[in-house]
Amino acid sequence: MKEFELINHYFKGRGITRRDVAVGIGDDCAVVDIPENCQLAVTTDTLVEGVHFFPDIPARALGHRVLAVNLSDLAAMGAEPTWISIGLTLPAVDMTWLEEFTEGLHEIAEYYNVQLIGGDTTQGPLTITICAKGIVPKGKALTRSGANVGDWIYITGPVGDAALAIESRKRGITLNPDQVKRVTEKLHYPKPHVAAGQVLRGLATSCIDISDGLLADLQHIVDRSMVGAEVDINKVPISDDLRALDDENLREMLSLSYGDDYQLLFTVNDNNRSAVEARLVQYGVQAICIGQITNTAGTVELYKDGEKYSISEQAGYEHFN
């Protein structure tokens, strides 16, 4: 399997070079510098073929997506992404596929100034694990546990388009070519809210990225913060493409119980609302207030057209088989 070792060399010397990397790819470990008064933030996400992506996903999109989902976790902590390691398991060495995969990976890595500092390439069923590292000023990380009663609940943008890309394919829902193109782009090339996450440090009281679905992830905040929440689902932003879907139940399921858009969901106390909105607009993010934190511990209540509402619970996770 010398071929697979060669791939490690193939990754070396590509992509950006950060000045805080003392030892990069090619030794037993990478060695990096952490700035004074900063902490290290670490996240790990694995994508498995058939579980987290369709087998025919373009290699470039896969390279983008696997890093995007990790950067989104760093964004949700308010961390600045810095370095990544990759565990790449491939069924065979296909240089065309690898070229495209690394192009997708390096494009997004360069955009966010993230350096690949190591990894391991092995033979086996297609599985990719990225461990992404970032830095955050000491004590300033945004957690899920800081929401307080009365805080307002915000979202950084529309949800449900990536879900529409998946479900339209699985259910045979007819979309026009422009719609297919737009929603597939959202699924394949999610944009993690890295700048927004850092803006929210010191302003938001809690934050999470939406990967399991808006309601499931809000539930994580509610549980960890020991509070409740109410959400006006009329206010949850959705795209025109999703709005054009006739089936209202499906529309709500895709926007509320499905992940894959990687918006940030965060809470802000009343005093900071206008500051947060104004600062995010400077970064091109139109944050939308969708509800408020309540004292009904552990409970997320939905409202629609002014009345209490419930949707049928749907797991928003394992859709690619």
Added chain:
Amino acid sequence: MKEFELINHYFKGRGITRRDVAVGIGDDCAVVDIPENCQLAVTTDTLVEGVHFFPDIPARALGHRVLAVNLSDLAAMGAEPTWISIGLTLPAVDMTWLEEFTEGLHEIAEYYNVQLIGGDTTQGPLTITICAKGIVPKGKALTRSGANVGDWIYITGPVGDAALAIESRKRGITLNPDQVKRVTEKLHYPKPHVAAGQVLRGLATSCIDISDGLLADLQHIVDRSMVGAEVDINKVPISDDLRALDDENLREMLSLSYGDDYQLLFTVNDNNRSAVEARLVQYGVQAICIGQITNTAGTVELYKDGEKYSISEQAGYEHFN
């Protein structure tokens, strides 16, 4: 796939708790403190069923082994291991298997004072990626590139026993039950030289852990340091179990061209020889000098019984299919 999410919770709250972990498992990222004047060392290793281990490996051994191979890389940099993240892909949820796997993982993690700070558990073919982190005093990491002409080449202990465990099984070589037990223990429960690696900081000029085979890994030092090396293969330490093997060629292949023992291979200049030997003995490590760095750049020359010697090159890697 809620079952797989539950596993993440299952890992939480087990194992040791380090004081430098500000946010552990259960948020979007872990957040940890790096001591002043230290750098972060990072390594990633993936183990795939059928490629890196026999499918019938005990789960506890697999949990031990996957962490050991990562800690060995940190040891080779002279780093102190601190935190790990795991990407665990499992074909199904088998709680007995998981109990044993985590027991093996936590045992070695506790022994080396390493905390599991996060990960991702997904469904798919059995694949495990660990990203291990450690700390090392600024500028003191041991690399592969510092060997100088005249330095002595050392190894921390015998090589070839793990290889014997694999090849005796594949080739039907008869070992007695005690031998089987001893060499299987070496394969399943390798002991990374974590303390020795830290002792070598400031004393060794280069260091690597033997994972690809003694000669292949010495070649890495030679290449990166732009020097040559000569090795007296009579001096390469092997166990009595390996010595009992009749086939001399096979014995040499197993000890020189096979990894999996995770000894450290390092170089020391003449002035530091006695200091290194004495300090390592305090940690129970009997370092053996097997050769010297030369100026024949890029070349590793072997000697046996006082004469130049060569062995047939054998890849020491993909043995488990």
